[in-house]
Amino acid sequence: MTAPILRAQDVTMVFGGLTALSEVSLTLDRGQIVGLIGPNGAGKTTFFNCLTGLYTPTNGQVLLDGTQLPSDPAHVTIAGIARTFQNIRLFPNMTAVENVMVGRHARMKQGPIATIFRGPRFRKGETDARTRAKELLDFAGIGRSGDELARNLPYGDQRRLEIARALATDPKVLLLDEPTAGMNPQETEATRQLIFKIRDLGISVVVIEHDTKFIFSLCDHVSVLVQGKLLVEGTPEAVRTDPRVIEAYLGKPPEEVQAEVQHAAELVGEHGDKGVGQ
Amino acid sequence: MTTLLQQLVYGLILGGTVGLIALGYTMVYGIVQLINFAHGEIFMVGAFGALATFTWVIPEGVKGTWYITLPLMVIAGAVVSMVIALIIERLAYKPLRNAPRLAPLITALGVSVALKEAVRIWYPGATAPLPFPKEFLTGSIELGSILIPKTGLLIIVVAVVLTVLLQVYINTSRMGRAMRATAQDPDTARLMGINPDRTIVLTFAIGAVLAGVAGVLYGVHINNISIDIGFQNGIFAFTAAVLGGIGSIRGAVIGGFVIGLVKTIAGQYFPGGTQYDYVWIFVVLIAVLVFRPQGLFGETERVRA
Numbered sequence: 346m347t348a349p350i351l352r353a354q355d356v357t358m359v360f361g362g363l364t365a366l367s368e369v370s371l372t373l374d375r376g377q378i379v380g381l382i383g384p385n386g387a388g389k390t391t392f393f394n395c396l397t398g399l400y401t402p403t404n405g406q407v408l409l410d411g412t413q414l415p416s417d418p419a420h421v422t423i424a425g426i427a428r429t430f431q432n433i434r435l436f437p438n439m440t441a442v443e444n445v446m447v448g449r450h451a452r453m454k455q456g457p458i459a460t461i462f463r464g465p466r467f468r469k470g471e472t473d474a475r476t477r478a479k480e481l482l483d484f485a486g487i488g489r490s491g492d493e494l495a496r497n498l499p500y501g502d503q504r505r506l507e508i509a510r511a512l513a514t515d516p517k518v519l520l521l522d523e524p525t526a527g528m529n530p531q532e533t534e535a536t537r538q539l540i541f542k543i544r545d546l547g548i549s550v551v552v553i554e555h556d557t558k559f560i561f562s563l564c565d566h567v568s569v570l571v572q573g574k575l576l577v578e579g580t581p582e583a584v585r586t587d588p589r590v591i592e593a594y595l596g597k598p599p600e601e602v603q604a605e606v607q608h609a610a611e612l613v614g615e616h617g618d619k620g621v622g623q
Numbered sequence: 624m625t626t627l628l629q630q631l632v633y634g635l636i637l638g639g640t641v642g643l644i645a646l647g648y649t650m651v652y653g654i655v656q657l658i659n660f661a662h663g664e665i666f667m668v669g670a671f672g673a674l675a676t677f678t679w680v681i682p683e684g685v686k687g688t689w690y691i692t693l694p695l696m697v698i699a700g701a702v703v704s705m706v707i708a709l710i711i712e713r714l715a716y717k718p719l720r721n722a723p724r725l726a727p728l729i730t731a732l733g734v735s736v737a738l739k740e741a742v743r744i745w746y747p748g749a750t751a752p753l754p755f756p757k758e759f760l761t762g763s764i765e766l767g768s769i770l771i772p773k774t775g776l777l778i779i780v781v782a783v784v785l786t787v788l789l790q791v792y793i794n795t796s797r798m799g800r801a802m803r804a805t806a807q808d809p810d811t812a813r814l815m816g817i818n819p820d821r822t823i824v825l826t827f828a829i830g831a832v833l834a835g836v837a838g839v840l841y842g843v844h845i846n847n848i849s850i851d852i853g854f855q856n857g858i859f860a861f862t863a864a865v866l867g868g869i870g871s872i873r874g875a876v877i878g879g880f881v882i883g884l885v886k887t888i889a890g891q892y893f894p895g896g897t898q899y900d901y902v903w904i905f906v907v908l909i910a911v912l913v914f915r916p917q918g919l920f921g922e923t924e925r926v927r928a
Contacts, residue, residue, distance in 0.1 A: 422816035451816025
C-alpha cells in the first residue's frame with residue numbers, strides 16, 4: 346500500500362467569526378474516486394478552495410504526494426491539482442481548443458525570444474499543445490466543438506470542456522465540483538463513464554455532488570460534510586445506510602416515518618429507476 | 624478631390640500614431656480594468672528618449688545615415704518607454720492591485736503630471752519645444768497630385784504591421800493566451816498555472832513599446848517635440864480606444880484611424896476649420912457611444928460567472 350496522493354489533515358477555515366470548516370480530514374489514495382456530499386452550505390466548495398490554494402486554511406494542512414501544498418493557486422496547479430467549478434468558469438470568449446490550451450500553460454515552455462522569431466521549436470510547441478488539446482476534447486466527448494467559442498457551447502458540453510481543460514494541466518488529482526449539475530440522465534451517465542475513464546488514466550478524483558445516487562454508484566469512498574464538520578465517512582454502502590446521514594439530509598423524522606425514509610434512501614442508492622414516489 | 628485625398632493621407636498618418644498609443648490603453652484596460660492616464664506620457668518619454676540618444680549617443684559621423692540612425696532611435700525610444708512604464712507599474716499600480724478602481728485611476732493622473740514635469744525639469748531645454756532630427760528621412764512620394772511624406776508612410780506601415788504582429792502574438796502564443804485568459808477571468812487563469820503578475824507586467828511592457836515606437840516616429844514626422852505631445856495624443860488615443868470598444872485590439876487601431884480621419888476632414892471642410900477639429904472628434908465619440916455604448920468592436924457584456 347503506497348502513501349495517499351492527497352491528504353488533508355484537520356483543515357479548519359474561519360471567515361471572521363464564522364467557522365466554515367472545522368477539522369475536516371480527507372484521504373485520497375492513488376487511483377481512487379472519493380465523493381464529498383452534504384447539504385447546501387456544508388462547506389464542500391470551501392474545502393475545495395482550501396485544496397487548490399484559493400484559500401489558505403486557518404488551521405490544518407494539506408499534503409499532496411507527501412509534500413505541503415503551496416499557497417499560490419498557480420503553484421498548486423503546477424504541483425498537480427486541477428479542478429472544475431460549480432458555476433462554470435470557462436474563458437467565454439476563447440474557443441474550446443484555446444481554453445484547453447490555456448490549461449497547458451504551465452506545461453509549455455516558450456521563451457520571449459523564441460516567441461518573437463517563431464522558430465521550428467516554437468511552432469512544434471504550439472502544434473503539440475493544439476494536438477494535445479484536441480485529444481483531450483475527444484477524450485471528453487466534445488471533439489467536434491473545438492472551434493466553437495466556449496460561451497456558445499451547450500451547458501453539458503461546457504462542463505465537459507472544464508474537465509478537459511483541467512486534465513490539460515496534467516494533474517495527479519482532479520477535483521470536480523458538481524460535474525453533473527443541470528444535466529439530464531443521459532449526460533449524467535456519460536459523465537460517470539468519463540470520470541471512470543479519468544480514474545483509469547491513473548488520476549485520483551474527488552467529486553462534490555448533490556446527486557447521491559450518482560455519488561454512490563461512482564465512488565470508492567464517500568465523506569459527508571454537515572455544517573463544516575465531517576459527519577460520516579466510509580464506503581458508499583456504509584454511508585448510504587447511516588442514520589446520521591439520512592437525518593442530515595431529511596431532518597429528524599418522527600419514529601413512524603423513520604422506516605419509510607430508510608426505505609426511500611435505499612431506493613435512491615440503487616441503480617434501477619424503481620421510482621421513489623411509488 | 625485632390626484636397627480630400629490629401630487630407631485622407633494626413634488623417635491616416637495621425638491615425639497610425641493615435642492607434643499605436645491606443646493599443647496600450649486598450650490592452651492595459653483589458654487586463655487590469657485601469658485607464659492608464661499616464662500612457663500618453665509614456666509616448667512622450669519615448670520621443671525624448673530617442674532624441675537624447677540621437678543627441679548624445681549616436682556618433683556624429685553616422686547621424687545622417689538613416690538606416691543606422693532611425694532603428695537605433697526607435698529601439699532607444701521603445702526601451703526608455705518600456706523601462707519607465709515598468710517602474711510606474713511596480714511602484715504606483717502594483718501596490719493598488721486590490722484597491723478600489725478609483726485609487727489607481729487617480730494615481731495614473733498623478734503619474735502623468737509627474738512624468739511631464741520630470742521631463743520639463745531634467746531634460747535640457749525641454750521647457751520649450753525641441754527640434755527633432757529628420758534630415759535622414761525627408762521628401763515625399765508623389766502619387767498623382769497628392770503627396771505622401773515618407774515619414775508619414777512609415778508611420779502608417781509600422782502601425783499596421785505592429786497591430787497584425789500583436790494580434791498574432793496574442794492569438795497564437797502561450798503568453799498571449801495567458802493575457803487573454805487573465806483579462807477574461809483572473810482567478811481561473813491563476814488556477815491554470817498562470818502567474819497574473821507576470822502577465823500584467825508583459826501587458827504594460829508591450830503597450831509601452833508600441834507607444835515608444837509611436838513617439839519616435841511622431842517626432843521624426845512632425846519634426847519637433849514638446850512635453851505637451853503626450854497629453855494631446857494621449858487624449859486622442861484614449862478616445863480611439865473607447866470608440867473602438869475598450870479592450871479590443873482591432874477596435875483601438877481602427878478607432879485611431881477614425882479619429883485621424885475625422886480630425887483632418889473636419890479641419891478642412893467643417894465650419895471653424897482646424898480650430899474646431901477637436902470638437903468633431905468628440906462629437907463622433909458621443910454619437911457612437913449613444914448608439915453603441917460598448918464601442919465599435921467591444922463586447923456587449925462581460926460574461927463572467
